[in-house]
C-alpha cells in the first residue's frame with residue numbers, strides 16, 4: 001500500500017515540473033517520481049497499490065526544508081523554547097529537519113554524557129526530524145571522536161566570549177588541535193565567526209588585502225562620534241556575544257564600559273547604531289581570516305562559517321574557496337537578508353542578534369554572494385529567550401539577550417524578499433534551504449531532494465497567498481519575533497514528514513509528534 005501526491009509544479013533538481021510522487025507512509029520513502037500529473041485512474045497507481053492520491057495543483061510541492069541552525073534550549077532553559085514548541089514552529093513553515101545547536105541548553109552538547117541527557121529530553125517530543133551539533137569548547141578534544149561516533153553532525157565553537165559560562169570560547173591554536181583530532185573523519189567544524197581586534201592591527205597588510213573594507217559613512221554610526229564608535233568596538237566589557245551574567249545581576253554593560261572609557265558617557269544604549277558600532281564588520285573578517293589560516297594547515301576537514309552577516313569578508317571567502325580550493329562553506333540567515341539596520345527603531349531589542357543586522361547596502365551584497373555561490377545556505381539561527389531577557393521596556397541593546405526567533409519563517413520571507421527585490425526563483429530557495437543544508441549536515445542521501453529513495457518530506461507552498469506575521473499566531477513558546485507585522489507573499493499550507501502530514505494551515509500541527517532523532521553517521 002502506498003500514497004501519491006502530484007502537482008503541475010514540483011521542484012525537482014533545480015526545475016519546476018509537473019510530477020506525481022509515489023511514496024510509502026510505512027518506510028517514509030519516495031518510491032517513484034513520474035514527471036507527469038497522473039489521472040486518478042492511471043494504471044501506474046494500481047501497480048503501486050496507491051490508496052491515497054491527491055493532486056495539489058496549482059500549489060508548489062518542494063522538498064521539506066532542512067534548517068541546520070536552530071537553538072531549542074532544552075534541557076535547562078526550556079522556558080526559552082523546548083523541543084515541542086520549536087519543532088512545531090518548524091513544521092508550520094515547511095521545515096521537516098532541524099539540527100539543534102550545542103549551546104544555550106544546559107548542559108551543552110560537549111560530551112557523550114551531555115548528549116545522552118539531550119537525547120533523553122528530546123525523545124518523543126519532536127514534530128520534525130531532529131539532529132544535533134556538538135560543541136567545541138576548550139577542554140573537550142577527547143570527546144570529539146566519541147561524539148562523532150554517537151551521531152553528532154559536527155561541532156560548533158565560538159571565537160569570542162559566547163556569554164554563557166558553560167560554553168567558553170576557543171582560540172585559533174585550539175582550532176588547529178581540533179582539526180588534527182578529527183582528521184579523516186566524516187564531520188564538520190563550524191564557527192561563530194566574530195573575533196575582536198585585540199591581537200590584530202587594522203593596518204595588517206595581508207588582512208586588509210583580502211578584506212572589502214567599506215567606508216563607514218556618517219549615517220552608519222549616526223549619533224556617535226568616530227572616537228565613540230571606535231571605543232565601542234574596543235571595549236571588552238561589551239564583547240560577550242550574550243550579556244547573560246549582566247542581565248542576571250541586573251548590571252548595565254554600557255555603564256560598566258564607561259568606567260574605563262569615559263568617552264562613552266553620552267552614548268545612548270537604546271540606539272541600534274550604538275550596538276552596531278560595538279560589533280563592526282572587522283570582527284567577522286578577523287575571525288574568518290584566522291579560520292582560513294587554520295584550514296590552510298589542515299585542508300582535509302570541512303569547515304563552515306555560521307551566520308555570516310558582513311559582506312566585507314566575501315573577498316577572503318572567495319579566495320579560500322576558489323583560489324585555495326579549501327573545503328569552506330558559509331551560511332547566512334533569514335534576518336540578514338530581510339532586515340535593515342536603517343529601519344530598526346530605538347529600543348527594539350527583538351532585533352538584536354550577534355553578529356548584528358547591518359546596513360541595507362550590506363544586505364544587498366549578501367544576496368549577491370548567494371547568487372555567486374560564495375554563500376551556499378540560508379538558515380534561521382532561531383534563538384529565542386524569555387521576554388524578561390529581551391528587556392523591551394528598558395530597550396538597552398547592550399543589556400538584552402540577542403537572538404531572533406524565526407524557525408519556519410524562511411520560505412515566505414525569502415520568497416517575498418527574493419522575488420520582489422532580487423529576481424530569485426523558488427528553485428534557488430530550495431537549493432539554499434534544502435539541498436545545500438542537507439549536504440552541510442551529511443544527509444544529502446536522504447533529505448533535501450525529491451527523488452527515489454529519499455525521505456518523503458514535502459512542503460506544500462501557495463506562492464500567491466498573502467499574510468501578515470503576527471506574534472500571537474506563532475508556535476513559539478515566547479511569542480516575540482523581529483518580523484511581527486511583516487506582510488509576506490507565499491505561505492506553507494501543509495507539511496509532510498516521511499509521508500505523514502504533520503501540519504496543515506487552519507488545522508495546526510499533528511496530534512502526535514512524528515519526528516525522529518537523527519543519529520545516523522554522516523554520509524560524507
Ligand SMILES: [Zn+2]
Pocket residue numbers: 069071101381382383
Ligand atoms: Zn546560533
